[in-house]
Amino acid sequence: MIYVFDYATLKLIWWALVGLLLVGFAILDGFDLGVGILLPFVGRGDDERRVVLNSVGPTWEGNQVWFITAGGATFAAWPLVYATAFSGFYAALILTLFALFFRPVGFDYRSKVADPRWRNWWDWGLFIGGFVPALVFGVAFGNLLVGVPFHFDVDQRSFYTGSLVGLLNPFGLIAGIVSVAMLTMHGALYLQLRTEGAVQARAIRAARIAAVIFVAAFAAAGYWVATGLDGFQIVAMPSPDASFVPSAKTVERLPGAWLRNYSRHPWTVSAPLAAFGGTLMALIASALRRAVLAFVLSCIAVAGVVLTAGFALFPFIMPSSTDPASSLTVWDAVSSHRTLQVMFWAAVIFLPLILVYTSWVYRVMRGKVTVQHVKDGSHSLY
């Protein structure tokens, strides 16, 4: 087999690719989750709720695949992360799955029966399907920065020694708030773009409230990372071009380590700046009724938040609080050179293709979803 990139380079590329999938997920499925959270509140009465549902109806399914594919890509490129994180966060992940169950059936089944109780029940199901995953993903990310209690034995079997309640530490909870508020804002700005009248007016108000909470929580989390939260740092490890297990390296925990990348590579500061700046400008654009611009700026802010966490952690993916040497990094949690390369080509071919046809679908379905539109399509729409 001919290797176009050496192993170390591919390890870096895969960090970027998983990051790209996560950003894609946060931006695209992010506003679906946000719309789910807002559904019971911005839609009063059945027609308005159907407007909200149908604003994401034709596209949410494709968006969710960003999540599924991020999971699959983690399995293929970072099998140790897939294994350790998902089994470690067992209860949280099962809870998220159950919440996500409400979405496919909620969208498709809700309007197939006319009974208002039936419909209201599914609306709250869709709320859960938006709120719980948004919260859990935030809490999980927060805990990555805190460090997760796990270690490996000699057979590379992972053992998680924490608990579900342990995940709900103060920093994890703040990260959860960041995530929920950010996606609510993002969903609200999407609704501003795709709806009109009363629903739109409520969405604009919701975006404002969510943005304030988001910025406050994000700033608090940043302050905490800068002043109180110990980071992790690799002291020694085999060559990044080699194949080795996590315990082959030495890791230390020290204050301020999560800011190291920011001082060493100042360009990375653009991520938190995009998060703050994007949100602020999105709010201004929203107030000026420039809905497209507001939504684009919101996308930039969401990407900024995901990258802020990624840059802080790098090269760590999942640090271990109880056995720092077991920490999973881009150097040792990865698949073999061959697998990384095969999957790299798969990503190079298919990701652009996905972006092209996804854009086409959005173009076909563009325009406002109105009450009249929903009434006309009572037999065919969600």
Add this chain to the structure above:
Amino acid sequence: MPSADVVDLSRLQFAVTALYHFLFVPLTLGLSWILVIMESVYVMTGKEIYRDMTKFWGKLFGINFAMGVTTGITMEFQFGTNWAYFSHYVGDIFGAPLALEGLMAFFMESTFVGLFFFGWERLGRIQHLGVTFLVALGSNLSALWILIANAWMQYPVGAEFNAETMRMELTSFADLLFNPIAGPKFVHTLAAGYTAASMFVLGISSYYLLRRRDHSFAVRSFAVAAGFGLASVLSVLVLGDESGYTTGEVQKVKLAAIEAEWDTEKPPASFTAFGFPNQKAERTDFAIKIPFLMGLMATRSVDTPVTGIKELKQEHETRIRNGMKAYAALQRLKSGDRSPEAKAEFDRLKADLGYGLLLKKHAPAVVDATPDQIRAAVDDTIPNVLPIFWSFRLMVGLGLWFLFVFASAFIIVARRRLANNQWILKLALWSIPLPWIAIELGWIVAEYGRQPWTISEVLPTHLSTSSVTATDVATSLAGFIAFYTALLIVELYLMFKYARLGPSSLGTGRYDDESGAAVHGAHT
């Protein structure tokens, strides 16, 4: 090592969630093509009724699709949550087809499925047909990648163990892709889905015909289903046979279990049509045998023997003893001995490492296993014969029944004799659930028949689970059963509701039983 409770509960949870998922997948696989056929006729002839057929069967497709997606999310993440050691041990190979499924197939299917439902007014006829086609293609490609992954669990080619990272690593992507098990398995599974979908359309159309309503709509749907179903069931049987043939070549244990072949017979071996396999006594009680048949089917020759279970167990004992040495050689490497001899020793033995790992259940240190413990491990290498033997026979019997139903339906509808042959309508209606039973039985044969391995001859099931507690898994299992069952009830309720409503649910005003607003509007 995980406790036996965790292993059993994890297996049960995987079986429950996979079997549930597989209630919905076959209909998606097949109905999507039936929609393509119907819509193609619409595009070619311009007849509105074919668009209505596409829309109506599409509605039922949607009700089913939602459940397929719901139960599918679990499958993508369950390897990580419950089978963490499996995920680590083989993720380098197994993860690739799963990620490719997302990138190449599921993205396509899910992105275009929204346009299928909501794009009718916004797309040209040919554009919309293209969208329907891409949904069908996407769902079928999904199955391709999943079955490539599954085939690798049955027959792990193109990979070897790396002592440095303590896992299997990919040595040839082409081998993974062109696994001899994968092709027949893929086509057999697809054709089974097409058969189920055809029976679904055939049966529901029969219901309208029996009720003497929506005649032209129902007769056309019936005809499409009869033709597609006949072609599908023929490929199920042919590819099932091919699947059996490749199984016979590379999964001798599974074949022996399917056939309850205890002793190696003089070729060509006889086929046991009936009997009660008795695992303890290693014989089949009340067996009725058909001479020569099995040897001819499984080996396609008159002189190749089908290896019996007793002989396979002897082979396994040798491999387990080799596996002990392989395990000892691995320990030597892990203790830091980097000498070329140590490496060469392990490389010589590593093909049997999986058999050594089988011993962990009985002798945790492996290398000090007693003859009794080795014998227990040898017994473990044979899956539970009775359920596999009977699942297989029921599945094949049902397959032959479908052939009869579709062939009759096809002949009758082609000769335009439906009016005189009402019996086929009743037969088709009552046969609707049967393909699902056959499909679930097929899953049991393939996956229960793979035991005691998650990856054949590489990784035993009892080592594959996560380090979670039995309480964790029992709780999630109870949750899955409760949640899925509740959703299934809702799904069936909607399926029955819309199947009974029929094309009138489209609200076009053109169909029988339209007491809704459209008809009222026309009268007032």
